[in-house]
Amino acid sequence: MGCEVYHSIMKSVALLLFAAACGGGQQPMLANVPHPSNAAMAGGAAAAAAAITLASPDSAAQKPEKNQNENKQAVDVKESVPPDVLDRLDHPANGSGAGSAAPAPAKKKSGPPPKLPSPREAVDPDQR
Numbered sequence: 001m002g003c004e005v006y007h008s009i010m011k012s013v014a015l016l017l018f019a020a021a022c023g024g025g026q027q028p029m030l031a032n033v034p035h036p037s038n039a040a041m042a043g044g045a046a047a048a049a050a051a052i053t054l055a056s057p058d059s060a061a062q063k064p065e066k067n068q069n070e071n072k073q074a075v076d077v078k079e080s081v082p083p084d085v086l087d088r089l090d091h092p093a094n095g096s097g098a099g100s101a102a103p104a105p106a107k108k109k110s111g112p113p114p115k116l117p118s119p120r121e122a123v124d125p126d127q128r
Helices: 002-021 038-055 057-061 083-090 119-123
Strands: none
């Protein structure tokens, strides 16, 4: 019986802590806690990496694991390309238009630029 009482109390305490931490009141309980600086966190990560390297220097020189896809079976492709298509790609004819045409130059517009309506005229075109 003592175990059942303990669990019910712990459920209540856990629910209370969850509500307080997640913003049961106006704001979360840890809203004003200062955050660590990014430089300090980067320094800590670099120090941890250096400590791991010092603990096992041989691990740093090891190559990564080999690619697991070395034993793939060949894929049977049932589509084929006629050889004349590949020949045409290698040696395009002059009159075929394959890659030799240059884009036409854009014509410049002459005259005054168009008048843009004001926001009031855009909403109500009858008012001028």
